[in-house]
Amino acid sequence: xxxxxxxxxxxxxxxxxxxxxxxxxxxxxxxxxxxxxxxxxxxxxxxxxxxxxxxxxxxxxxxxxxxxxxxxxxxxxxxxxxxxxxxxxxxxxxxxxxxxxxxxxxxxxxxxxxxxxxxxxxxxxxxxxxxxxxxxxxxxxxxxxxxxxxxxxxxxxxxxxxxxxxxxxxxxxxxxxxxxxxxxxxxxxxxxxxxxxxxxxx
Numbered sequence: 185x186x187x188x189x190x191x192x193x194x195x196x197x198x199x200x201x202x203x204x205x206x207x208x209x210x211x212x213x214x215x216x217x218x219x220x221x222x223x224x225x226x227x228x229x230x231x232x233x234x235x236x237x238x239x240x241x242x243x244x245x246x247x248x249x250x251x252x253x254x255x256x257x258x259x260x261x262x263x264x265x266x267x268x269x270x271x272x273x274x275x276x277x278x279x280x281x282x283x284x285x286x287x288x289x290x291x292x293x294x295x296x297x298x299x300x301x302x303x304x305x306x307x308x309x310x311x312x313x314x315x316x317x318x319x320x321x322x323x324x325x326x327x328x329x330x331x332x333x334x335x336x337x338x339x340x341x342x343x344x345x346x347x348x349x350x351x352x353x354x355x356x357x358x359x360x361x362x363x364x365x366x367x368x369x370x371x372x373x374x375x376x377x378x379x380x381x382x383x384x385x386x
Contacts, residue, residue, distance in 0.1 A: 201267040210263035217245055217258040220271055227271050228280050228313040230287070232259040244283045244313065247271045255279055277317070284314045289321045289329055 197212040203220060210219035215238065220227050230242040240257030247258045250268035255276060258269075270276055291307055314320070 199263050199265045201263050201265065201269065203269050204272050205270075214263055215259055216247060216256075216261050216263055216267075216269055216271075219263050220247075220258065220269075225271050226316070227258055228284060228317065229259060230309055230313070242283065242287075244280055244287075246276060246279050246283075248273050248276045281317050281319050284310065284317060284319045285321055285325065288314055288319065289325045 198209040199212060199214075200207060200209055201219075202208070203216075203223060203225060206223075208219065208223045210216075217227055217229065217232065217238075227247065228244040230244050231240075232238050232242075232245065238257075238259040240260045243257060245258045246255035247261075248270040249256050249261075250270075258271065263269075287310055288307065291310075293306075
């Protein structure tokens with residue numbers, strides 16, 4: 185018969201560090217983001233999801249770490265003993281807000297209305313975090329927004345630039361039920377045998 189496990193063998197090791205000036209603990213191997221979340225500190229995040237590998241792509245979750253020159257994405261940075269982290273310092277908050285504003289500025293005014301059809305919050309979590317931090321797109325930034333491609337032409341534009349051979353199918357080429365289900369999208373028949381070695385988008 186196996187001997188019963190001792191408490192120290194099944195209890196995760198904890199690490200002490202400072203978060204916004206307050207002493208807190210993190211589990212061994214835990215990220216700054218998760219430790220902050222457990223301790224009631226909200227850090228903006230857009231690309232992080234539980235169960236997926238954290239990559240720090242959105243940069244909305246950056247925090248300030250004492251002794252380091254650059255801000256660090258909290259979702260993929262593990263806590264170390266004695267670390268001093270500022271998640272709500274003026275520098276960290278300014279950067280978080282800047283990321284949210286730049287992302288909002290590049291989106292169409294009309295979004296998918298993910299938040300209970302609230303017209304003032306059309307872009308899901310991005311709208312939520314912008315509202316939480318009081319972020320609004322400045323007119324000067326909105327004025328240089330890139331023109332968005334119409335949704336049903338984006339694939340055609342990409343195929344043209346990639347040099348694919350394709351045929352655009354009309355409603356007459358499709359079964360009636362299939363055409364109705366796919367409208368208003370264009371349907372394409374694509375030649376996937378094209379060699380794309382060395383091709384890069386403009």
